[in-house]
Amino acid sequence: xxxxxxxxxxxxxxxxxxxxxxxxxxxxxxxxxxxxxxxxxxxxxxxxxxxxxxxxxxxxxxxxxxxxxxxxxxxxxxxxxxxxxxxxxxxxxxxxxxxxxxxxxxxxxxxxxxxxxxxxxxxxxxxxxxxxxxxxxxxxxxxxxxxxxxxxxxxxxxxxxxxxxxxxxxxxxxxxxxxxxxxxxxxxxxxxxxxxxxxxxxxxxxxxxxxxxxxxxxxxxxxxxxxxxxxxxxxxxxxxxxxxxxxxxxxxxxxxxxxxxxxxxxxxxxxxxxxxxxxxxxxxxxxxxxxxxxxxxxxxxxxxxxxxxxxxxxxxxxxxxxxxxxxxxxxxxxxxxxxxxxxxxxxxxxxxxxxxxxxxxxxxxxxxxxxxxxxxxxxxxxxxxxxxxxxxxxxxxxxxxxxxxxxxxxxxxxxxxxxxxxxxxxxxxxxxxx
Amino acid sequence: xxxxxxxxxxxxxxxxxxxxxxxxxxxxxxxxxxxxxxxxxxxxxxxxxxxxxxxxxxxxxxxxxxxxxxxxxxxxxxxxxxxxxxxxxxxxxxxxxxxxxxxxxxxxxxxxxxxxxxxxxxxxxxxxxxxxxxxxxxxxxxxxxxxxxxxxxxxxxxxxxxxxxxxxxxxxxxxxxxxxxxxxxxxxxxxxxxxxxxxxxxxxxxxxxxxxxxxxxxxxxxxxxxxxxxxxxxxxxxxxxxxxxxxxxxxxxxxxxxxxxxxxxxxxxxxxxxxxxxxxxxxxxxx
Numbered sequence: 050x051x052x053x054x055x056x057x058x059x060x061x062x063x064x065x066x067x068x069x070x071x072x073x074x075x076x077x078x079x080x081x082x083x084x085x086x087x088x089x090x091x092x093x094x095x096x097x098x099x100x101x102x103x104x105x106x107x108x109x110x111x112x113x114x115x116x117x118x119x120x121x122x123x124x125x126x127x128x129x130x131x132x133x134x135x136x137x138x139x140x141x142x143x144x145x146x147x148x149x150x151x152x153x154x155x156x157x158x159x160x161x162x163x164x165x166x167x168x169x170x171x172x173x174x175x176x177x178x179x180x181x182x183x184x185x186x187x188x189x190x191x192x193x194x195x196x197x198x199x200x201x202x203x204x205x206x207x208x209x210x211x212x213x214x215x216x217x218x219x220x221x222x223x224x225x226x227x228x229x230x231x232x233x234x235x236x237x238x239x240x241x242x243x244x245x246x247x248x249x250x251x252x253x254x255x256x257x258x259x260x261x262x263x264x265x266x267x268x269x270x271x272x273x274x275x276x277x278x279x280x281x282x283x284x285x286x287x288x289x290x291x292x293x294x295x296x297x298x299x300x301x302x303x304x305x306x307x308x309x310x311x312x313x314x315x316x317x318x319x320x321x322x323x324x325x326x327x328x329x330x331x332x333x334x335x336x337x338x339x340x341x342x343x344x345x346x347x348x349x350x351x352x353x354x355x356x357x358x359x360x361x362x363x364x365x366x367x368x369x370x371x372x373x374x375x376x377x378x379x380x381x382x383x384x385x386x387x388x389x390x391x392x393x394x395x396x397x398x399x400x401x402x403x404x405x406x407x408x409x410x411x412x413x414x415x416x417x418x419x420x421x422x423x424x425x426x427x428x429x430x431x432x433x434x435x436x437x438x439x440x441x442x443x444x445x446x447x448x449x450x451x452x453x454x455x456x457x458x459x460x461x462x463x464x465x466x467x468x469x470x471x472x473x474x475x476x477x478x479x480x481x482x483x
Numbered sequence: 484x485x486x487x488x489x490x491x492x493x494x495x496x497x498x499x500x501x502x503x504x505x506x507x508x509x510x511x512x513x514x515x516x517x518x519x520x521x522x523x524x525x526x527x528x529x530x531x532x533x534x535x536x537x538x539x540x541x542x543x544x545x546x547x548x549x550x551x552x553x554x555x556x557x558x559x560x561x562x563x564x565x566x567x568x569x570x571x572x573x574x575x576x577x578x579x580x581x582x583x584x585x586x587x588x589x590x591x592x593x594x595x596x597x598x599x600x601x602x603x604x605x606x607x608x609x610x611x612x613x614x615x616x617x618x619x620x621x622x623x624x625x626x627x628x629x630x631x632x633x634x635x636x637x638x639x640x641x642x643x644x645x646x647x648x649x650x651x652x653x654x655x656x657x658x659x660x661x662x663x664x665x666x667x668x669x670x671x672x673x674x675x676x677x678x679x680x681x682x683x684x685x686x687x688x689x690x691x692x693x694x695x696x697x698x699x700x701x702x703x704x705x706x707x708x709x710x711x712x713x714x715x716x717x718x719x720x721x722x723x724x725x726x727x728x729x730x731x732x733x734x735x736x737x738x739x740x741x742x743x744x745x746x747x748x749x750x751x752x753x754x755x756x757x758x759x760x761x762x763x764x765x766x767x768x769x770x
Contacts, residue, residue, distance in 0.1 A: 128735050135523050153738045157524025291719075292630025296607040298600060445737045457720025460630050468720070479541055483739075 084378040085114045086371075087140035089130065091122040098400050102190070105394045106385050113378045115142075134159045134368065141371040142379050145187050145364035148178055148438040149445050154366065155179075156442065160186040161367040166380040170387050173403045174434050175362025181440075188387040189362035189403040191395070193316040194434045195253060196358065197221075197343065198323075201336035203239055203311035207231025212340035214424055215350045218254075221312075221343035222278050222287075228311045229287040241287040243310035244279060245301040246294050248448070248455040249359075249437055250314055251275045257359035257435035258345035265441055267476040269451070269469050276458050276465045283459070291459035306332030314342060316360060317429060321399025324418050339425040341432065352427050359437045362403060405430050446480035517744035527741065534745035544746065546721045547729040550636065551750075554711075554725060555704035557640045562700055563693075565648040570655030571685070584656070588649035595646075599713035602642045603629055629715050632722040639723055643710055647703065651696050658692030659685070694765045698758055705754050726750045 090099030103115035133139040167185035175189035204211045228241030244250040255275040262271040282288045305313040306326045326332035341356035392402035396412035410430045454472040521527035606628035614625040626634040708727040717724035734743030
């Protein structure tokens with residue numbers, strides 16, 4: 050009997066709690082009640098964007114605290130996040146670091162429908178990538194695009210005319226070769242161009258610019274001219290070979306920052322990196338500029354046209370396991386992060402936000418050390434951005450396969466035709482049939 | 484239950500629970516997942532033998548298997564010979580022998596990332612000292628090493644052998660010390676040459692150690708992962724893609740955990756099969 054009493058009390062308490070829980074949903078939630086939402090980020094000490102977003106949101110929503118949770122950088126971020134989501138321990142709001150894995154999260158039911166938060170964002174580039182069957186499952190807060198960084202001092206040294214926004218790929222190749230000759234003549238060891246070992250440096254542009262190119266078709270013929278030009282540049286010595294870049298672990302930051310190469314094709318995130326490099330002494334002081342990426346043909350060149358480039362958005366999604374009382378605050382945070390206020394704040398630390406407005410351009414070009422010429426502003430703010438990773442269940446598999454093809458072609462072991470034809474057969478038999 | 488049984492269980496239980504939870508259970512789950520289509524989220528969909536049938540038509544799987552065998556076939560005998568050679572050399576009573584033993588063991592305890600960075604630079608086709616040396620001795624067209632699809636696997640095998648020979652040398656050294664000195668004295672008295680002493684005294688005396696080393700080396704070779712991942716990432720192309728890396732790629736990069744588990748079972752089967760054969764051959768030899 051003595052034992053029965055505590056048991057009855059426990060059961061009654063449990064029942065009360067359950068009933069209280071059931072009734073809680075009907076009570077109005079106080080919009081000003083203090084709420085804490087957790088947000089995933091990586092390398093928090095060296096990646097200030099998450100803190101900028103958290104602090105900026107707190108300023109307009111004093112009752113909401115955004116608590117940062119640190120994840121692994123690089124590719125390990127997704128591995129760690131997928132594990133945490135599967136285990137039910139992931140944060141309330143998490144970053145779609147890579148569009149390649151959006152399909153896994155969305156099809157796996159790991160993203161809340163955030164169409165209401167996305168509805169006010171208008172035509173933000175990158176938003177479409179997160180829409181499935183008319184519903185939005187994440188919103189973009191960053192949208193980098195690939196441009197051409199160039200070293201004005203090295204161009205002058207080699208006596209080569211710098212880019213003016215009218216370049217096609219043939220003009221770029223030609224300039225890289227002339228830079229190589231000119232720099233050599235002037236006693237410099239710098240190469241004309243540096244294309245990092247990323248597959249994006251070749252495949253991203255080919256996919257974005259070639260009319261009717263479709264990654265998911267499994268037809269990769271559109272890559273051929275882009276690879277032939279890269280191989281041509283390597284053979285001419287106008288850019289370091291793929292083997293050298295790999296075996297010597299060359300970094301694009303050092304290649305451009307230490308004036309080892311006169312041109313660098315890279316995403317706009319490099320603006321912030323280069324500024325930091327200069328402050329820390331990891332980069333030399335030199336005159337530099339940004340030009341639009343070279344184009345497929347003349348139709349998209351010149352400052353009166355809109356150049357075509359590529360870049361994946363970085364998005365924020367909500368974990369469906371978030372408690373109901375926090376959902377509204379999390380959606381408000383998404384609206385803020387993808388909106389104009391956060392855009393200005395992000396531009397103020399050198400990050401390119403989802404929507405590049407005039408205010409964003411002014412904010413970014415107001416940073417100390419950013420070039421002030423009109424072409425740089427044009428290249429930064431005006432372009433059509435195509436996704437590098439179209440959302441599909443096959444994207445991760447195709448990108449892995451094409452990464453192997455990339456290293457096979459650029460290491461010059463077999464011919465371009467042979468490797469592309471092998472990639473097409475493999476895509477058909479190993480990825481697209483799954 | 485007797486008091487002794489309870490005591491016995493209480494000693495075993497903590498360890499056994501850890502083993503059951505962290506090793507046995509995942510292995511059992513792996514065997515189940517291999518017969519499903521599962522992307523980590525949600526319920527695994529039972530697909531029977533579909534994953535194994537898929538492997539049959541998957542050229543990347545066969546490339547990875549071929550590369551794994553390529554690595555093992557060269558890595559095992561080379562490491563065995565190098566480790567035994569080192570052990571024989573460093574088993575003598577020489578001045579500073581301990582220093583040289585430490586040096587030989589050093590690669591085994593060095594960070595794999597550091598090894599990859601240094602060796603990749605040594606192998607650099609244009610600027611590396613290895614090709615500079617080859618050029619100096621008259622090799623006109625030195626290999627591209629890790630930057631070439633043909634030479635990447637030999638490069639990885641060289642580094643793999645260099646890394647592991649110190650560890651197996653230690654096992655051989657231990658084995659050598661168990662051979663009674665009287666056997667050598669007797670052989671010398673009978674007029675046996677150093678080679679005859681090696682063949683008729685050392686090798687038979689090391690039989691158990693050699694068997695043990697070969698089994699360990701075989702398993703280690705078939706499971707090779709980190710060295711290749713950091714040195715070449717499986718490239719250029721698929722020239723150094725091995726099974727364990729293929730499993731990682733399919734599982735953690737493409738979220739196809741069912742298929743990755745099926746390939747793991749094949750890798751397990753290969754390691755298990757070869758080890759059983761080695762045990763059988765050894766048993767027959769002993770009898």
